[in-house]
Amino acid sequence: GSDAERTNSQGTTSTTVSGLGPGSTTRSFIENPWNPRLNYAPSDFDIRHVIATTWVYALPFGRGKWLGGKAGARLDEIIGGWQLSGLGRWTSALPFSVVDTRGFTNNFLFNDFMVETGPVQSGLFHDPVTGAPIAFPNPAAVVAGVSITPNVPATLTPLRFAYPGEAGSRNAFRGQGFFGIDASLAKTWKVNERVALKFAWDVFNVTNSVRFDTNSIDNGSDDGGFGLYSGTLTYPRVQQFSLRFTF
Known part of the structure; x- marks a missing residue:
């Protein structure tokens, strides 16, 4: 969608009031309206590579199968017909991005992005x-050279403040991506042509993996x-059991 659809009144994808600090690492507004091309950078939701897979496997148990x-x-009613x-x-x-929280180089509404110099x-x-x-x-x-740190000159930091007319280095850094595996073990018992009973054991985030959200970085x-x-892209592992009666 458009910037207006993706962002709030502060020009960020967060719900924070100031648009700075945690929850505001992605911002879609134009830093310098006189030169919009300065904002050219990877999009806030840029994902270069995605690997997705699905599978269905009938377990080899029961009459006519490898085991049993x-x-x-x-x-066979007990051990056969299971599907993973x-x-x-x-x-x-x-x-x-990293944001300059000490000044307003281009305007007094939004802070600029820091400029990566190393x-x-x-x-x-x-x-x-x-x-x-x-x-x-x-x-x-x-940020040692641009923070209030005694005896540390700005030349020793790999970031500097944006100069008037600059937009800074937007989306110049990378955090973590997403990883998750969900699985289900199920079996259906046919009572007759119209009636069936299905049992399922569903596990979400099987590996209980943790991936942190770049939009939560301070x-x-x-x-x-x-x-x-301060936040994650993933949720802790969750399991659920269900019994479904179809008629």
Whole structure:
């Protein structure tokens, strides 16, 4: 959809009021309306690679199958007819930006993106003291020269503030992508042509994997929690059992 459909009144995809800090790493508004091309960058929802798979497998148990091939009718009703199905999805990392939270270079409504002047490693790392998930190996070093840090000149940081007329480096960094596997084990008993009973065991996020959301990163250059993830793309593993009667 259009920017108006994707964003709120602050020009962000978040529901925060200020549009800065956690939950606002993707922003679609034009930083410099006199030169919209400065915003040219990967889209806020850019996913370069996706691997998706689905499967349905009839378990080899029961009459005429590899195991229990000579089972009687009663035993076959128990061990035969089971089906394993599922789906899996993996994506490459989603993008995010770092925002100048100390000034308004182009206007007094939106802060600009920081300008990347050197290589910055991003992804998923953990704070060596607290173990908290962070987007940079050393967040403090990324913004050391532009934060209020005594005796650290701006030339020592790989980021700088945008100059008037610039838009900064939009979506220059990558966090994590999505990964998840869902599976189901099911069996149907036919009572007659119109009546059937189906049992299913469904498991969502089978591997109980955790992937952090780039849109939850505290991306304000002068924020105390800069680089910290506060939300996930995935949910903890959930299991459900169901019994369906069809008539």
